[in-house]
Amino acid sequence: MPTERNPPHPTDLRLTRFAPQLNVRLEGNKRMVFCVIRKKWLVLQPEEFVRQLLLHFLIGDMRYNRNRITVERGLTINSEAHRTDLLVFDRDMRPFLLIECKAPQVPLSTAVFRQAAKYNGPMQVPYLMICNGQDSYIAEIDYHANDYRFLSAVPEWG
Template sequence: MERFSNKLSIKLEGNRKLVFDDIRKKWLVLQPEEFVRQLLLHFLIGDMKYNRNRITVERGVSVNYDQRRTDILVFDRDMRPFLLVECKAPRVSLSTDTFRQAAHYNGPLRVPYLMISNGRESYVAAIDYTAEDYRFLPSVPEW
């Protein structure tokens, strides 16, 4: 993911470092989790050729009557949720709890693919709703 660092538009404003989000079309404070989110967006659009018009960032979703935000949600060509990505700061270790959090957000979405990443490590799983199971994949699925 680090190889995308030079593709980020970063500026200083006072004592704050900002990054431009091409999806939301606005400058954001460059927090560690935001850094990971922006790197992943560049990877999905640049390397994986995902359509930027089918990606939402920090989209609201209602989970058990609570309002939550998905980090990255990708839709397929028919505008069905396709891939849900949960981003963590690089210092945060990925764990079963991280995967459970993403799975919890996925409840109302029912995406076929779920991904968690801290920028250093990433895990992608294909979800089998019929068997109520999942399997980890070696890479991000083709869009």
């Protein structure tokens, strides 16, 4: 990653307003949520809650094409297996936006941003985002200048 800098104030996407849209049920003693992308029921862990809220935001508010979003996609970096939380592709199926999700109680830090940047290394995605459900940081990457800048909003898709 390029040099360190102080990010702007985090962006509040008001994700909790999508909570009523989540399809949640009890299965035994576990709360389950239906993933609109993977089309299956998952244990409703805090990080999964953030992922699902973000999916509703991207599809509903931002009008991202649901067929261009992958969830927990595997990738290999230096022979190690990793998974991106959310990866959005553009109309030409090029990686467009990589999102690293954290549970609401996890503070967003430089380490979290570095994690997203590490996952991005082989993909060269133009936009990186980290989110814990309350706060989000979005960065546009300039590979030619080996630099980045923080944005105050999620980029338009397409």
